[in-house]
Amino acid sequence: MYSRQTISELEADLVAVEAKIAELRSEQHVLVRELEYAQAPQSDGSRSMVDYVQSHLDIRRDTARDLVFAARRFVHHRGLHDRMLYRGATFDRTVAAIKLADAGASQDDVTESYRRDLAGVARMIVRTRHVTPADERRVFSGRYFTIQPNLDESTYRMWGEAPGVVGRTIEKAICDRADDLRATAGDLPSTRAQRQLDALGVMALDSLNGSTTGDGSSVGQVTVFMDARRDNPQETATIIEYGPRVGPDTLEEIMCGGRVQIVGLYTDGIPVVTSPAVRAIPPAVRHTVAHRDGACVIDGCVSLYRLEPHHITRFTDGGSHHPDNLATLCWYHHHVAIHGNGYHIDQDSPAQRRRLTKGPPPRGSPRGVG
Ligand SMILES: [Zn+2]
Numbered sequence: 001m002y003s004r005q006t007i008s009e010l011e012a013d014l015v016a017v018e019a020k021i022a023e024l025r026s027e028q029h030v031l032v033r034e035l036e037y038a039q040a041p042q043s044d045g046s047r048s049m050v051d052y053v054q055s056h057l058d059i060r061r062d063t064a065r066d067l068v069f070a071a072r073r074f075v076h077h078r079g080l081h082d083r084m085l086y087r088g089a090t091f092d093r094t095v096a097a098i099k100l101a102d103a104g105a106s107q108d109d110v111t112e113s114y115r116r117d118l119a120g121v122a123r124m125i126v127r128t129r130h131v132t133p134a135d136e137r138r139v140f141s142g143r144y145f146t147i148q149p150n151l152d153e154s155t156y157r158m159w160g161e162a163p164g165v166v167g168r169t170i171e172k173a174i175c176d177r178a179d180d181l182r183a184t185a186g187d188l189p190s191t192r193a194q195r196q197l198d199a200l201g202v203m204a205l206d207s208l209n210g211s212t213t214g215d216g217s218s219v220g221q222v223t224v225f226m227d228a229r230r231d232n233p234q235e236t237a238t239i240i241e242y243g244p245r246v247g248p249d250t251l252e253e254i255m256c257g258g259r260v261q262i263v264g265l266y267t268d269g270i271p272v273v274t275s276p277a278v279r280a281i282p283p284a285v286r287h288t289v290a291h292r293d294g295a296c297v298i299d300g301c302v303s304l305y306r307l308e309p310h311h312i313t314r315f316t317d318g319g320s321h322h323p324d325n326l327a328t329l330c331w332y333h334h335h336v337a338i339h340g341n342g343y344h345i346d347q348d349s350p351a352q353r354r355r356l357t358k359g360p361p362p363r364g365s366p367r368g369v370g
């Protein structure tokens, strides 16, 4: 229906719709205020009014927070509210202007803020606001960190809120570590956010195991259950005993590391085959390979961090624990590049200057398959 309109007509429509949204938000904030007076959050067990609005409207937390903020503050800023209703200021603009006024800005500064973009107003708010002792206490007592697995523990979510100085410390530690990883990552694709999570993971590992490599086994003994009717572990979902559900790539990763016992199960859950913990790389072989390679064998890598042996031909593809099928890798190349991103070691590359490839996985080791 819009196809015959000019660009300026479309723009005018777009702006008009935003004005309608502002009008509707204004209606909504009255309702939110009344619900808050009626103590609606307590009635359904919500932790706060923001939680209540977020869950009932199924909207983003920032939007819920702005709506509750507006409901509480519009009444003290009638002029700004009217400017939204009758003079075309948007809801976001009005919330920003009220936050600026609340931060202690002069009337002139608030008026001036309408000429800036929203990011500019956000900077004005930060410059204007003074942190009071009451603010500090509120931030400190509101500090929290939550880490929560999903139902089958295949992923974890984490979030929280920290006082400024603590947050800055955590951020710096994670960012410094992520920068170290970038030096190792070289040309491998990884976003800053991905490296930050990787950094957090290795910091946790260091905290649990110390930062030296030890015997390279960071996993310990694990028991893995899988469907016994399929002999190819690549096809079957697996669960680590009392732990997270993992896929075939993680299973392969675990086989490079700790002692693994495989238990085959029929669908009714009865164990039928139990392997002894033979799937682990024998300690003597580990030491031989570590001594032979001395460092990460990826061409150009100088990292000595958590050196570990890796099966060039995957164990599940018939690769053996023979030293010729093992290569020493640093933590990043082993866990992020290979087992995480799905790269393989190029079998044609020289033994001490290995290249990574995205081609099909190597099949069959030079000798001693099985
Ligand atoms: Zn491996």
Ligand SMILES: [Zn+2]
Binding pocket: 184, 296, 297, 298, 301, 302, 303, 329, 330, 331, 332, 333
């Ligand atoms: Zn490396």
